[in-house]
Amino acid sequence: MNNLKKIILIGFIVGVTFACTSDFEEINTNPNRTTVGEIQASGMFEPLLYNGANAWMNYSWYWNNELVQFTAFTGGTTRQEHRYFISDGNWQSVWNLYTRYANNALHMYDMSIEQEERSLEAIALTLKVLYMSNLTDMFGDVPYSEAFTARKANGTTKPKFDPQKEVYLQMFTDLMEANEIYATKPIFAKPALDGMYKGNMEQWRKFNNSLYLRLLNRVSGRSEMNTGTKMTEILNNPDKFPIFTSNADNATVTFSGNDPYRSQFSDSNEGDFTSSGRKLTEQLIKMTVVSDDNGNQTYEDPRLPIYGKKNPNINVNPNNLWKGTIAGVPEQDQSTADRGSSWLNAAVFVRSDAPGTFMDYAEVQFILAEAALKGRIPGGESVAKTHYENAVTASVEKWAELGQYSEVPITITSTDITTLLSSDLASWDNATNKEELIGNQKYLALFWIGMEAYHEYRRTGYPELTIGSGAVFNDYILPTRFAYPTTTMATNNENAQAALQRMGGDNTMKTPVWWSKQAIDEGK
Structure with a gap:
């Protein structure tokens, strides 16, 4: 009889617990099955x-x-979106x-x-x-x-x-x-x-x-x-x-890292996130690295080692270089193109408390830079330059905060930002096509913000992308x-x-x- 009472009591507790847990999941993590009136708006x-x-x-x-x-x-070939x-x-x-x-x-x-x-x-x-x-x-x-x-x-x-x-x-x-x-x-x-x-x-x-x-x-x-x-x-x-x-206004969701407030990639590892799958491309590398005539990499955008990391295998990357794979490469050439390619920086992105951003201050400044340059708002080129440099600065400062999570923590100083703004990669004064410069740098700043870089590419045509010879599934037309x-x-x-x-x-x-x-x- 005592055992029977214990079984009944345990069954009651389990039933109540399941009901509470089920209700929490339904209300707090999956509102798609609810109907008007069942819960509060805040739910x-x-x-x-x-x-x-x-x-x-x-x-x-x-x-x-x-x-x-x-x-x-x-x-x-399980994933061929780049083709x-x-x-x-x-x-x-x-x-x-x-x-x-x-x-x-x-x-x-x-x-x-x-x-x-x-x-x-x-x-x-x-x-x-x-x-x-x-x-x-x-x-x-x-x-x-x-x-x-x-x-x-x-x-x-x-x-x-x-x-x-x-x-x-x-x-x-x-x-x-x-x-x-x-x-x-x-x-x-x-x-x-x-x-x-x-x-x-x-x-x-x-x-x-x-x-x-x-x-x-x-x-x-x-x-x-x-x-x-x-x-x-x-x-x-x-x-x-x-x-x-300012960046203090960024529409960024902060995850606590505790269930259910965990990042999308909480349970990923470096292999499934990047090293066995998605690699950085030569398109990204050429827009963030300066090389001399001998192929020596003489300068890099300070955001790059936060976005990604060099391939650590000395057998495929003996010179410790940034190398990008080829987007749209034919399947038969994939292994060769991929050899030594750089990875996404999993230490930065694969965290239970990694933030998610809908929009940031840098994007607003890029919008105003373009609007001023094209005469949609007053100010002309001088105002456009100010907004542009504000935009690049804000983007670098935003990513600098995430540099602490890299395997080797990365610090970006104000001098580093000044150097970037005077470099061949981002200099306003040296750019012959200011509209392209804004488009290219906005593209880099939109890294990891939803589908925005894709939307902006179709709107502006920047940056100039090379469609790979293996991009056969839409007749070599980027969707x-x-x-x-x-x-x-x-x-x-x-x-x-x-x-x-x-x-x-x-x-x-x-x-x-x-x-x-x-x-x-x-x-x-």
């Missing part, structure tokens, strides 16, 4: 923030770095990720209104735009005005696809609405939940408006969007439109967009087909998105 905030930051890091490593030649997977082997399953996973997070942000927005959580109402709009901007930038025309309405009265399971121009205009409206809510100084009730800004609404407001600048810059090649006027309005009204003013998944084409075919006709192409990775340099140059 959705952490998954949107932390899981979103992890997705940003994963997409940097998995997609962005391979497409824009930061890295190339040369550990076999543009991208399937419908890949399109589906990317589509699902961005729509899932945007849907959850809208869900949090609805609950915030019901529960009168004004701070979360504003944050939900900012995050919705963050995720939806990446969806449209990856695919082109997407549902926005009718998206995620199926659970509402008069909603639809077959939303129309809005033209990308209309998507951007609606995102601008959402960001303006969020800015107005932030201006009321709402109180974030549970600051401990916020691993980015600790509930500081002024910093969230800066992120919101800096994101607005990013999106204005994205469509700046379209004169009808009148982006210069809007940028100038933001800059002339810092009280109404505060933006990032201009991702194609709509088969499921989307099957379940919402009429609207998807209308979008494809509008964009002027088939459902392939060769149709340029509306804001891209290619579309503008081709008059599409």
Whole structure:
């Protein structure tokens, strides 16, 4: 009888424990199965923030770095993104990720209104735009005005696809609405939940408006969007439109390292992260290393040994050089091209508390440098130079903080930054093409920030990438967009087909998105 009582008691405890744990997982790490009213709006905030930051890091490593030649997977043929082997399953996973997070942000927005959580109402709009901007930038025309309405009265399971121009205009409206809510100084009730800004609404407001600048810059090649006027309005009204003013404002999520607040790569090792897979490319090395006529490496960008590390095997790298593998190399030449190639710096990235960044101050300064250079905002070349040098400095200083985690800790001084700004790699005064210089240095500064370098490459054409002779899977064309998944084409075919006709192409990775340099140059 005593044994039976013990069994019953243990069974009860296990049942209660499982129920609590299951509830925690459901509410705090997977909000995708919830419905309006089941939980508080604050219960959705952490998954949107932390899981979103992890997705940003994963997409940097998995997609962005391979497409824009930061890295190339040369550990076999299981992964061939750098050869543009991208399937419908890949399109589906990317589509699902961005729509899932945007849907959850809208869900949090609805609950915030019901529960009168004004701070979360504003944050939900900012995050919705963050995720939806990446969806449209990856695919082109997407549902926005009718998206995620199926659970509402008069909603639809077959939303129309809005033209990308209309998507951007609606995102601008959402960001303006969020800015107005932030201006009321709402109180974030549970600051401990916020691993980015600790509930500081002024910093969230800066992120919101800096994101607005990013999106204005994205469509700046379209004169009808009148982006210069809007940028100038933001800059002339810092009280109404505060933006990032230092690295202290960076939209960076800090992980504690304790479950469930752990980095995407917590359980990775150097082998699966880099040495047996993704290596640095010759594209990245040539943009960060100066060599003399004899091949001696005489100078390197101070960020490079934080981004990556030289191959430590003296048998394949006897001279201890930075060497990049070839993105898009034919399969039969892969082993030769890869010999001695440098790795990602796993000691920096593979940590349970490694941070994830959505946007930083350096990007804002690059945006303003380009805008001034092109006359979209006042100031001309002199102001452009100031913003440019601020941008490079901010980027180096941001990465300098991570130098402590390298196997051999790396320290970057102000003198090192001055040297970089006067070097052949980054000198403003010595550059004959200032627009290219901004584009190239922005590319380097966007390392490890989601898909931004890929988006910017399609917008500007910088840096000049060499398409490898093994990039056969998209006819040697770097993907201009991702194609709509088969499921989307099957379940919402009429609207998807209308979008494809509008964009002027088939459902392939060769149709340029509306804001891209290619579309503008081709008059599409």
